[in-house]
Structures are given as C-alpha cells and as structure tokens.
Amino acid sequence: MFLWVIQRDLLLAMRRRFDILTTLFFFVIVVSLFPLGIGPEINILRTIAPGVVWVAALLASMLSLGRIFSNDYLDGTLEQMLISPQSLSLLVLGKALAHWLITGIPLILISPLLGIQYNLPLDAILILALSLLLGTPILSLIGAIGAALTLGLRGGGMLVSLLVLPLYIPVLVFGSGAVEASAGGLGAGAHLSLLGAFLLIALVITPWATASALRISME
Amino acid sequence: MSYNVNLSTIFMLQGINLECMRGDRTLFKNINFSLESGGLMQVRGPNGSGKTSLLRILCGLAPPIYGEILWDTNNIRSLGEKYRNAITYLGHLNGVKDDLTATENLYISSALAGVVITKNKVHEALQQIGLSGRESLPAKVLSQGQRRRITLARLLVCDTALWILDEPLTALDSSAIELLRNLLEQHLKQGGMVVMTTHQEITIAAIKTQQLQLT
Amino acid sequence: MAINWFKYSSPASFYTLAGKMIPYFSVVASGLFLLGLYISFFIAPTDSQQSEAYRIIFIHVPAAWMSMFLYLIMAIWAAIGLAFNTRLSAMIATAIAPTGAMFTFLALWTGALWGKPMWGAWWVWDARLTSELILLFLYIGFMSLQAAINDPRRADKAGAVIALVGAVNIPIIYFSVKWWNTLHQGASVSLTQSPKMATTMLTGMLIMGLACWIYSIVVILIRTRAIILERERHTVWVSELQGSSQ
Numbered sequence: 001m002f003l004w005v006i007q008r009d010l011l012l013a014m015r016r017r018f019d020i021l022t023t024l025f026f027f028v029i030v031v032s033l034f035p036l037g038i039g040p041e042i043n044i045l046r047t048i049a050p051g052v053v054w055v056a057a058l059l060a061s062m063l064s065l066g067r068i069f070s071n072d073y074l075d076g077t078l079e080q081m082l083i084s085p086q087s088l089s090l091l092v093l094g095k096a097l098a099h100w101l102i103t104g105i106p107l108i109l110i111s112p113l114l115g116i117q118y119n120l121p122l123d124a125i126l127i128l129a130l131s132l133l134l135g136t137p138i139l140s141l142i143g144a145i146g147a148a149l150t151l152g153l154r155g156g157g158m159l160v161s162l163l164v165l166p167l168y169i170p171v172l173v174f175g176s177g178a179v180e181a182s183a184g185g186l187g188a189g190a191h192l193s194l195l196g197a198f199l200l201i202a203l204v205i206t207p208w209a210t211a212s213a214l215r216i217s218m219e
Numbered sequence: 220m221s222y223n224v225n226l227s228t229i230f231m232l233q234g235i236n237l238e239c240m241r242g243d244r245t246l247f248k249n250i251n252f253s254l255e256s257g258g259l260m261q262v263r264g265p266n267g268s269g270k271t272s273l274l275r276i277l278c279g280l281a282p283p284i285y286g287e288i289l290w291d292t293n294n295i296r297s298l299g300e301k302y303r304n305a306i307t308y309l310g311h312l313n314g315v316k317d318d319l320t321a322t323e324n325l326y327i328s329s330a331l332a333g334v335v336i337t338k339n340k341v342h343e344a345l346q347q348i349g350l351s352g353r354e355s356l357p358a359k360v361l362s363q364g365q366r367r368r369i370t371l372a373r374l375l376v377c378d379t380a381l382w383i384l385d386e387p388l389t390a391l392d393s394s395a396i397e398l399l400r401n402l403l404e405q406h407l408k409q410g411g412m413v414v415m416t417t418h419q420e421i422t423i424a425a426i427k428t429q430q431l432q433l434t
Numbered sequence: 435m436a437i438n439w440f441k442y443s444s445p446a447s448f449y450t451l452a453g454k455m456i457p458y459f460s461v462v463a464s465g466l467f468l469l470g471l472y473i474s475f476f477i478a479p480t481d482s483q484q485s486e487a488y489r490i491i492f493i494h495v496p497a498a499w500m501s502m503f504l505y506l507i508m509a510i511w512a513a514i515g516l517a518f519n520t521r522l523s524a525m526i527a528t529a530i531a532p533t534g535a536m537f538t539f540l541a542l543w544t545g546a547l548w549g550k551p552m553w554g555a556w557w558v559w560d561a562r563l564t565s566e567l568i569l570l571f572l573y574i575g576f577m578s579l580q581a582a583i584n585d586p587r588r589a590d591k592a593g594a595v596i597a598l599v600g601a602v603n604i605p606i607i608y609f610s611v612k613w614w615n616t617l618h619q620g621a622s623v624s625l626t627q628s629p630k631m632a633t634t635m636l637t638g639m640l641i642m643g644l645a646c647w648i649y650s651i652v653v654i655l656i657r658t659r660a661i662i663l664e665r666e667r668h669t670v671w672v673s674e675l676q677g678s679s680q
Contacts, residue, residue, distance in 0.1 A: 086333060
C-alpha cells in the first residue's frame with residue numbers, strides 16, 4: 001500500500017515532468033546568484049558554499065511543499081484517503097517520500113556541479129551530496145506537517161514558510177556544518193550521524209503529526 | 220487482500236442526537252435515524268442546510284459537535300478501519316486525476332479503498348458504466364459527465380455494505396441516471412444500504428425508504 | 435439539556451471567575467514591579483566592570499525566562515485542548531501566544547541594548563540570542579497560522595499541532611544552535627557568564643521575575659475573557675451579560 005502511494009505520486013509527477021525541473025532550476029539559479037551578489041573572490045565563495053547550497057535546498061524543498069497535498073485536496077482524492085481503510089500515517093509517509101524522490105533526489109544529483117562552481121575540494125563535494133542525501137528527506141517529512149496544516153488556506157504558501165523554516169534550522173546547521181568540517185579537515189562523521197539520527201526521529205514522529213494535521217484540516 | 224463484505228448479514232447504521240455547527244451557526248441538531256440492511260435514506264433540505272456536512276459526519280471525516288453514530292451498535296470512532304472497510308463515499312468532488320487515464324483512475328481509487336482489482340475487472344466495470352473505447356484517454360479530455368462515470372464505476376468494484384452518495388446525479392445524462400438507479404436497486408436488493416442526497420427526483424425501489432429532512 | 439448546560443458553563447464560569455481575579459492580580463503585579471524596579475535601580479550595587487549598564491538584566495533575564503516558560507505552558511494547554519477537546523484550554527493557549535512573543539521580543543531588544551556597551555555591537559550571534567530569535571519565529575508561526583484560519587475549531591487544533599511540534603523541536607534547535615556557535619566562535623561571550631551576582635541583584639531579579647509572572651497571568655486572563663466573548667457571542671449568557679451592562 002505504502003509502495004503503491006509512492007508509485008502513484010511518481011506516475012503523476014512523470015505526467016508533469018516539467019514541475020520537477022522547475023524546482024531543480026530554482027535551486028541552481030539561487031545558488032548561482034550568490035557569487036553575483038558577493039563577488040567572485042574564490043576564498044569567500046568556498047567558505048560560504050555549504051551554507052549557500054543548503055539554504056537554497058531548504059527554499060527549493062519548501063517551495064514545492066504545496067504539491068504534496070494540494071492537488072489531492074482540490075480534486076477530492078484526499079477525502080478518499082482519509083476514509084480509506086489503510087493507515088493514514090503510512091499513506092502520508094509514502095507521500096512525503098514521493099515528494100523527496102521528486103524534489104530531493106534531483107537536488108542531490110546536481111549538487112556536485114554546484115560544488116565545482118564554488119571550487120569546493122572533491123571530498124567536500126562528496127560530503128555535500130551525502131549530507132543532502134541524509135538531510136533532504138527530513139525537509140520533506142517536516143514540510144509535510146506544514147503543508148497539511150495550511151491546506152486550503154489563503155496565502156498558504158507564505159504561511160508554510162513561517163511554520164516550516166524555523167523547524168528546518170537543525171538540518172541546516174548540521175548539513176552545512178558537515179561540509180564545512182570536512183573542508184576544514186575535521187571530518188564530518190559526527191555531523192552526518194546526527195543528521196541520520198534526526199532522520200530516524202523524523203521518520204517516526206512526523207507521519208503521525210502530519211496525519212493528525214490532515215484530519216484537522218479536512219474536518 | 221479481500222475486503223468483501225458479506226451482505227447476507229444484517230447491518231445497522233444509527234445516528235443519535237447529531238448536532239453540527241459551522242463557524243458559530245448551528246446547521247442542525249437532534250438528528251436521529253436508524254437504517255438497516257436494504258434500507259435507503261434520502262437526505263433532503265435546501266442549500267446550506269448541512270446535507271454534505273451530515274454525510275461527511277457519517278463517513279467519519281468530521282466529528283459531530285454532539286451525538287454519535289453507531290455501526291452495529293458500536294461507535295464508528297472506535298471501529299476505525301473496520302467501519303471504513305464497510306463504506307464507500309462519493310462526494311462532490313470526483314477524486315479523478317486529470318493526468319491519468321480512466322483505467323488508471325479506477326485502478327488507483329479502488330486500491331485506495333483497499334480493493335486491488337485485476338485489469339479485466341477494471342475493463343469490465345468501465346464498459347458497464349458506458350466508457351468503453353475511452354479507457355486509455357486522460358481524464359482531462361473527458362466531459363464532466365464522463366468523469367462522474369469514472370467515479371461511479373467504483374461502486375461496481377467495491378463490495379461495501381454502506382454507500383454514502385453526495386448528489387450522485389449531478390452532471391449525469393438520462394442513460395447514466397438509469398444505470399445508477401439499477402445499480403442502487405441491485406445493491407439494496409442484496410441487502411446493502413444507501414444514504415444519498417439529491418436535488419432531482421428519482422424513484423428507487425427499496426425494501427424501506429426513508430426521508431431525512433434538514434431545515 | 436443537561437449536557438448543553440455543561441458545555442457552555444465552563445467558559446462562562448471561567449469568564450466570571452477571571453473577572454474577579456484580575457483586579458487582585460493587577461494590584462500584586464504593580465506592587466511587585468515597583469518593588470523590583472526600586473531594588474534594581476536604587477539598592478543593587480553598581481557593577482565594578484559593567485557600571486550602570488548591567489541594570490538592564492533586571493528586565494532582560496526575567497523576560498527571557500518568561501519567553502521560554504510561556505511557550506511551554508502554551509504547548510501544554512494546547513495539548514490538553516487537543517487531547518480532551520476542551521475549548522477553554524485552546525483559548526488559553528491562543529491567549530498566551532502574544533504575551534510570550536512580547537517577552538521574547540523584549541528579551542531580544544534588551545539583549546541588544548546590553549550588547550552594545552558590552553561587546554560594542556547591537557547584535558552578536560550568541561547561542562542564547564539566536565535561540566531566542568528562533569523562539570520568536572516559532573511564536574510568530576503559531577500566531578500567523580491561527581490568524582489565517584477562519585474556523586475557530588480548526589484554528590485551535592491546527593495551532594495545537596504546530597505548538598507541540600515546536601515544543602518537541604525546541605531542545606533540538608537549542609542543541610544545534612549551541613553546537614553551531616561553539617564550532618564557529620570558540621569561546622564566545624555568553625550572557626550568563628556575568629560576574630558573581632550579589633544577593634541583592636538576585637533578589638531584584640527574582641522579584642522582577644515574579645512580577646512578570648503575575649503580569650502575564652493578568653494579561654492572559656484578560657485576553658482569554660475577550661476570546662470567550664468573541665467565540666460565544668451567540669450564546670444566551672453573553673447576550674444576558676450585554677443586556678445587563680447596557
């Protein structure tokens with residue numbers, strides 16, 4: 001059932017392939033704007049690279065949150081999900097993971113290219129991709145709560161950023177921290193294991209919170 | 220995984236002292252009814268009288284402000300998925316995805332309801348509902364009535380005891396209405412139950428028909 | 435309709451009870467504020483290193499305490515409201531948020547005022563200040579969400595979910611900010627590393643803290659009464675109340 005939801009959301013995303021690219025291009029453009037605003041000084045760019053890439057990933061993931069539930073809400077599928085005999089938490093987990101596969105994976109794949117843009121050393125680039133791999137699913141999982149709470153509200157997109165961005169801070173700190181630590185020769189092990197721990201916590205808690213948020217929003 | 224409900228058993232749906240509010244306006248209160256196997260309940264009332272709200276409460280989508288709904292004398296809140304296994308709800312919205320074909324739509328919506336059906340059965344159901352030849356078209360090129368038929372096709376593949384239908388006749392032409400009437404009559408004859416709202420007059424033969432008037 | 439009477443009685447009786455309590459608490463809060471301010475400005479000795487500027491901590495520290503306590507209390511009331519479906523507790527949670535946000539803002543503002551003479555900058559990315567800033571964001575998120583929802587019951591429950599998610603997250607956020615801070619600044623100046631406190635200073639701070647508590651109770655009671663009136667304006671007891679006051 002869980003796999004089935006993921007499969008369905010991926011199928012829907014494939015029918016609207018360009019939406020995936022929109023998120024990806026947004027990510028690339030934001031990251032490319034910083035050198036234009038700051039100047040091409042290579043040492044500064046190398047220092048800010050982890051933070052810039054991670055903040056851009058946060059924004060890209062957040063801006064695509066609307067897609068998790070709003071289409072299903074508008075056409076009535078979400079109502080059917082709520083009265084489905086299947087466990088809503090599991091359905092919601094499937095949808096959050098589908099969101100990650102659609103928005104998170106492309107970001108991870110393109111990130112080495114951006115690392116090269118910022119002249120990061122090779123192992124830092126590797127850590128960047130790895131930290132995104134561990135961190136972006138957390139963004140989708142936490143974001144799903146915000147998306148569920150703001151379902152059908154006017155100005156939901158802005159509101160979701162107020163709700164979700166503060167909750168993203170730990171992921172940002174440890175995600176970009178991992179890359180910095182590795183670039184500084186300290187080793188990123190501690191950061192990455194903490195990100196992994198956050199991911200496990202998020203996997204356990206957020207589906208439940210999202211499911212209750214959906215029930216509240218659909219009453 | 221099969222959720223077939225044995226329709227030879229007798230089921231009972233009861234609403235006790237139901238009260239519903241929207242904002243700070245009371246839509247209805249002290250609503251009582253009891254519906255048994257083979258029974259049809261038509262919910263009537265003017266716009267804004269709370270028909271849709273009542274149906275959503277019956278599905279368990281929203282809790283009533285006051286009162287309870289019993290399924291075989293158990294509160295539906297405590298029954299949870301056991302109750303959700305026994306109902307099919309068709310709301311105002313079709314739950315049809317524009318980007319998917321009729322076949323994919325039907326397959327997916329029944330899988331969501333816990334029934335995984337074969338390709339053959341999907342094909343059969345779509346044919347029966349009058350969509351043969353259009354199975355592989357994306358839903359966005361279909362007319363409003365044809366999309367409604369995709370939704371109604373779920374009634375053919377889901378063996379649930381209680382059907383809760385919100386304005387099922389909307390956008391249907393006379394042949395589709397005839398089809399739905401037959402479907403409902405057959406379901407009722409087999410011991411199923413139907414709760415529906417409709418603005419149009421439709422006569423459906425049932426063992427017991429009751430009207431619930433909301434004001 | 436025994437049940438209906440019960441349903442409407444609890445906000446109604448709370449309304450009356452709160453109305454009776456407010457004057458007493460207001461007097462106590464004013465008294466404590468006067469006493470606390472007197473101690474802070476006239477009795478507490480001048481600090482040898484920071485001279486008179488340090489006196490801002492008499493409002494800064496209690497404000498920072500309150501900002502955190504109030505979030506916790508708000509989350510607890512919200513949780514009770516969600517678990518037991520009691521409308522009054524959700525109303526109290528809603529009433530707490532603006533006061534909590536106000537104290538958070540006050541803590542940040544006084545922190546900046548103190549930072550200028552201490553560190554020569556209005557703002558430093560100190561772990562505590564940063565956490566306080568994030569706390570302000572959490573309050574703002576809670577209030578914006580509730581403001582965006584028209585249906586009060588959905589607003590109550592949605593607010594409760596975000597308050598609880600925030601409460602679970604606060605320790606993680608605090609921990610990560612602390613980690614981030616030590617990594618980037620090494621041994622930074624921390625607001626608590628103030629020199630050993632004189633007893634009078636501590637007394638002043640505690641009295642100011644107590645005054646802030648009672649003040650919060652007063653304001654929250656007033657705000658809860660206003661929310662009750664707004665939500666229950668169509669009930670019999672509110673129209674009776676209006677009839678008798680006109």
